[in-house]
Amino acid sequence: MTLPMPPAVLEVVNAAVRFGEVRALDGVSLSIHPGECIGLVGHNGAGKSTIVSVINGGLSPQQGEVFSDGTRLAPYGIGVARSRGVRCVFQELSLCPNLSIIENTRIMHRNLGGFGWRKRAAAIILASIDAIFPDHGIDVGGPVGTLSIAQRQMVEIAMAFSDAGQPPRLVILDEPTSSLDAGLAAQLLAHVRRFVANGGAVILISHMLTEILETASRIVVMKDGKIVAERGAGGFDHASLVEAMGSAATHQTAARRAPAANQPVLELTLPKGQPFRACKGEVVGLAGLGGHGQTRLLLALFDRHSPQWWPIRNPAVTFVAGDRRENGIFDLWSILKNMTAASLGDLSRRGFVQDKAEIDRGDEWKVRIDIRTPDMNNPILSLSGGNQQKVLFARALSTRAPVVLMDDPMRGVDVGTKHEVYGMIRAEAEAGRTFVWYSTEMEEMQLCDRVYVFREGAIVAELTGDAISEHNILRASFEGEAA
Amino acid sequence: MKTLLSRPWIWSFIAALSVWLATIAFTGGASTVGLSQAALTFAAFSVLVGIGQMFVITLGPGNIDLSVPATMTLAGTVSLKYMDGQSGLILHGLAIAVGVGVCVGMLNYALIKALRIPPIIATLSMSFIVQSAAIWTNRGLRIKPPQALADFTTQTSFGIPNIALLALLISVAAWVLLHRTPYGRWIAAIGQSLPAARMAGIAVDGNRFVTYLLCAILAAVCGYLLACFSGGAALNMGSEYLLMSIAVVVIGGTAVAGGNSNVPGIWGASLFMFLVVSMLNTYGLGAGVRLMMTGAIIITVILLASGRTANLR
Numbered sequence: 001m002t003l004p005m006p007p008a009v010l011e012v013v014n015a016a017v018r019f020g021e022v023r024a025l026d027g028v029s030l031s032i033h034p035g036e037c038i039g040l041v042g043h044n045g046a047g048k049s050t051i052v053s054v055i056n057g058g059l060s061p062q063q064g065e066v067f068s069d070g071t072r073l074a075p076y077g078i079g080v081a082r083s084r085g086v087r088c089v090f091q092e093l094s095l096c097p098n099l100s101i102i103e104n105t106r107i108m109h110r111n112l113g114g115f116g117w118r119k120r121a122a123a124i125i126l127a128s129i130d131a132i133f134p135d136h137g138i139d140v141g142g143p144v145g146t147l148s149i150a151q152r153q154m155v156e157i158a159m160a161f162s163d164a165g166q167p168p169r170l171v172i173l174d175e176p177t178s179s180l181d182a183g184l185a186a187q188l189l190a191h192v193r194r195f196v197a198n199g200g201a202v203i204l205i206s207h208m209l210t211e212i213l214e215t216a217s218r219i220v221v222m223k224d225g226k227i228v229a230e231r232g233a234g235g236f237d238h239a240s241l242v243e244a245m246g247s248a249a250t251h252q253t254a255a256r257r258a259p260a261a262n263q264p265v266l267e268l269t270l271p272k273g274q275p276f277r278a279c280k281g282e283v284v285g286l287a288g289l290g291g292h293g294q295t296r297l298l299l300a301l302f303d304r305h306s307p308q309w310w311p312i313r314n315p316a317v318t319f320v321a322g323d324r325r326e327n328g329i330f331d332l333w334s335i336l337k338n339m340t341a342a343s344l345g346d347l348s349r350r351g352f353v354q355d356k357a358e359i360d361r362g363d364e365w366k367v368r369i370d371i372r373t374p375d376m377n378n379p380i381l382s383l384s385g386g387n388q389q390k391v392l393f394a395r396a397l398s399t400r401a402p403v404v405l406m407d408d409p410m411r412g413v414d415v416g417t418k419h420e421v422y423g424m425i426r427a428e429a430e431a432g433r434t435f436v437w438y439s440t441e442m443e444e445m446q447l448c449d450r451v452y453v454f455r456e457g458a459i460v461a462e463l464t465g466d467a468i469s470e471h472n473i474l475r476a477s478f479e480g481e482a483a
Numbered sequence: 484m485k486t487l488l489s490r491p492w493i494w495s496f497i498a499a500l501s502v503w504l505a506t507i508a509f510t511g512g513a514s515t516v517g518l519s520q521a522a523l524t525f526a527a528f529s530v531l532v533g534i535g536q537m538f539v540i541t542l543g544p545g546n547i548d549l550s551v552p553a554t555m556t557l558a559g560t561v562s563l564k565y566m567d568g569q570s571g572l573i574l575h576g577l578a579i580a581v582g583v584g585v586c587v588g589m590l591n592y593a594l595i596k597a598l599r600i601p602p603i604i605a606t607l608s609m610s611f612i613v614q615s616a617a618i619w620t621n622r623g624l625r626i627k628p629p630q631a632l633a634d635f636t637t638q639t640s641f642g643i644p645n646i647a648l649l650a651l652l653i654s655v656a657a658w659v660l661l662h663r664t665p666y667g668r669w670i671a672a673i674g675q676s677l678p679a680a681r682m683a684g685i686a687v688d689g690n691r692f693v694t695y696l697l698c699a700i701l702a703a704v705c706g707y708l709l710a711c712f713s714g715g716a717a718l719n720m721g722s723e724y725l726l727m728s729i730a731v732v733v734i735g736g737t738a739v740a741g742g743n744s745n746v747p748g749i750w751g752a753s754l755f756m757f758l759v760v761s762m763l764n765t766y767g768l769g770a771g772v773r774l775m776m777t778g779a780i781i782i783t784v785i786l787l788a789s790g791r792t793a794n795l796r
Binding site: 307315318319331337342345352401 | 664679
């Protein structure tokens, strides 16, 4: 054997968690040593978030033990986890939006009290943001609510790495790059490598397999609440990793040819830069760094065409939200009601919602988009994040609207599902539907017929066909010149 | 039985039934019929305004209509003044009452929407304006309602007060509206998350407007009936219905945070609210003790009802 390993920062032995009928964790053992970055991958609902909750103390497993530095921790909870240096960045953002970043820092670090805490908190959080994201341009005195979603995620990450007397030893990053553009994601991953090189430990959860392959020193694959594969870095490549996760390895398909130019179905003149235009049957991508006006354009398009006062039978546009907590799901409702919320007009006759039509519609989409639930009448919150996102897709695609607006809709969706949805988008576009798609992922931009690159609220470049490449998009988003 | 107990509205009925039994037991069954009929009659008025308030509360946090009592008063005075005791003008009077409701509802939402005033302030200020209008039209006159209408509101069919039958009919319609139509789904969606409802393509403004309109119309109709029932409109006739309309919604098991409402609970709660007062009256307690007991009993019922397991649909 190799050198004796230092004791694990944290070790979970044989953990099992059940939620009712669902076996979320089925005897999982995982140990994390100093100087290690563990890449954790698996489909939606594979149990990644559950094992993270067990490690950060938020969830007590029905069975299993937790060790740290060779001693058993019992009882184990959030307080104990924090005192051992365990920090977590959640997929659903957790800062208080009405408080400033400094005040949020104070909440996170309880020992920051006493006179002059604002000054000390500001120094701590600023040092951390500067270290991870140089040139971030975030004002730490301002309220969190005014930040863009990418900036919020940056603060959240910096919060986890910040040190106020109790240094972080194990940082869990759950989909940390889902709202970050390529540049920021690279900065974060570089910081993770530095942190690990200095003896820290990281658990990195991501659906972007390249990130995992490039950053992790050990890769753990989960499926149905179990660990199904575990190898050192280099033991996997992209294809074998996808295979280990157990999904059909659909490979990236070439961009579609743009259909012959025809009548635009959607047009909008922006205050500056080029006007926006989308034609029938086209997939139009909105690219550029996060928060440069893409979401604002989508909202403007939506507001212009959606009803305010009177329900319309033939809506012109439909919307897939990326921020599902904020403007996606109705959390008191069942999966079915969530799915049909946008097409009740179609499911009604003589002013009454037809139960049978609604149930049929639900069953149809449960199969088409593979919503993992035994019963569509279960509450929406019983689904994992990725499956909730699938419900939002089904909600939009099942309307008759000819234009679908998508606001970074693939956040937290696994690779297999992504490829299914890509296929669906393509088929719908062939059939004449128009898609306007904002995404922070380059791969998705390459699936579009035409891409507008945004910078500072304006369209600075329009790319078509083969010109859509990571290189051209990045160049346009930094320089503002057409490729 | 278990599914029945998990219904949020069941507790208000259990509470109403126990208070009813306690009162009957005290009087030795002497006034069973009278008490029940009175309870049904007075509950019916609370039900009418409660249903309107329930729709508004469904719209989510911050949505409430405080102009209910003033609307009742204005609708009652104006329609009675117009009918002037003539039975031929009953339907005209009703139309006028509904018209008053439509105006108040429209103005309410205009304030909320155009001036961006929070609903609680908008409807409160509206209630002052409406109340002043009622004072101005009333001028201390006490006009008798048309005899036919007064008879209808005070008499019974098959042993059940006509008013209660009417309220039952409207309750059924409200239930259908809430649970079987797109409109009901839409307002429940708006109540859970306004941004999500907007992004799902729901006409948010239209639905909210219709809801405030509906609430004001129900209040106006209730005022019209109450004025006829009590033999004339009075300027303070609506005052007790301000808190009553909110209390019956909450005790009935509707989520105060919006998005999850139920109609049956309003009946249980309305009966309960009337029966508690009459029970304490029967026991012959002083006014102070009576009010304290009322408060304590309401708190107990709410605690019992909220102890139920979360009822996610």
